[in-house]
Amino acid sequence: MSADGPGKAIAWIDQPGPKGSWGNPDELAIPVSDRALLLADGIFETLLVEAGVSCRLEEHLARWQRGAHLLAMAEPPAKGQVQKLIGEAVSRSGITGGALRLNWSRAGGGPSGGPSGAGRGLDLPSEQSGRFWLQLNPYRPNFAPVRLFVSPTESRSATSLLSCCKTMAYGAAIQARRQAVAAGFDDALLPCSGAPHPGELSCGTSANLLVLSSSGWITPPLASGCLPGVMRGLALQLGLAKEKVIGAADLHASAGALLINSLGCRPISQLGDQPLPIAPEPEALWRQLLAAPGITT
Numbered sequence: 001m002s003a004d005g006p007g008k009a010i011a012w013i014d015q016p017g018p019k020g021s022w023g024n025p026d027e028l029a030i031p032v033s034d035r036a037l038l039l040a041d042g043i044f045e046t047l048l049v050e051a052g053v054s055c056r057l058e059e060h061l062a063r064w065q066r067g068a069h070l071l072a073m074a075e076p077p078a079k080g081q082v083q084k085l086i087g088e089a090v091s092r093s094g095i096t097g098g099a100l101r102l103n104w105s106r107a108g109g110g111p112s113g114g115p116s117g118a119g120r121g122l123d124l125p126s127e128q129s130g131r132f133w134l135q136l137n138p139y140r141p142n143f144a145p146v147r148l149f150v151s152p153t154e155s156r157s158a159t160s161l162l163s164c165c166k167t168m169a170y171g172a173a174i175q176a177r178r179q180a181v182a183a184g185f186d187d188a189l190l191p192c193s194g195a196p197h198p199g200e201l202s203c204g205t206s207a208n209l210l211v212l213s214s215s216g217w218i219t220p221p222l223a224s225g226c227l228p229g230v231m232r233g234l235a236l237q238l239g240l241a242k243e244k245v246i247g248a249a250d251l252h253a254s255a256g257a258l259l260i261n262s263l264g265c266r267p268i269s270q271l272g273d274q275p276l277p278i279a280p281e282p283e284a285l286w287r288q289l290l291a292a293p294g295i296t297t
Helices: 035-039 057-070 079-093 171-182 230-237 248-252 282-290
Strands: 010-013 021-023 042-050 098-105 131-138 146-150 187-193 201-204 208-213 216-219 241-243 257-261 264-271
Touching (some): 057 079, 057 230, 146 171, 171 187, 201 208, 208 230, 216 230, 230 282, 257 282
Parallel strands (some): 216 241
Antiparallel strands (some): 208 257
């Protein structure tokens, strides 16, 4: 099947039994006591599969490992296991072009729960464990223009550990996007809470922000609370972008701006009631980053 073929979505979860279970994402289940379900206590990575190959896997796994360590979670599965499962997912599903999500939860339900999840509450399980599952869906990278506004209520914390990791706690992003659609936009930018600069922007609901200034591409610093995105990190390490505090006025004065992540690069055509210039060749920039030599972000 070609990379444009639809394939059939597939998922795998590491239970029951040592070999785990394959099936339809709508039919497989996690225990209702899992902390990812109860408390959004988990981390994940979403990466692109093109021509049957997982793109920038090293960088995604490195961020996955860092996130687990920062949040005092058990060690996520190693690269060898993940690669084997990705290959089997592609083979079973027929999806050679898709979006792959790797999920890692803290599993047990509370201080007495351990692997069985018998406990409850905020305290960590007495026995450190984790639950791993993945999902592969057909997907094509997105480069369509997007109209944005700045969320009036939701933000990214400049100090929270959660801002440093790709966690499952996406409530603020969901509300910001809901607000944007209700107001006639496509998506939202999130301001930084606790920042020393009033009006400082952090990122989009699911992507990092790049702005084309007179001196080149700039992106908000991690101190803004933005996620340390894989493509953002590559742009910085390759010298294609620099960190700088960014506000709405910087977008209005720019030669264009982008929302960028591992699944695409969307030019921002409007911010609030003002149109923005369309940034030149967003796909070319994105594919340059996608194909760059291996860098651990």
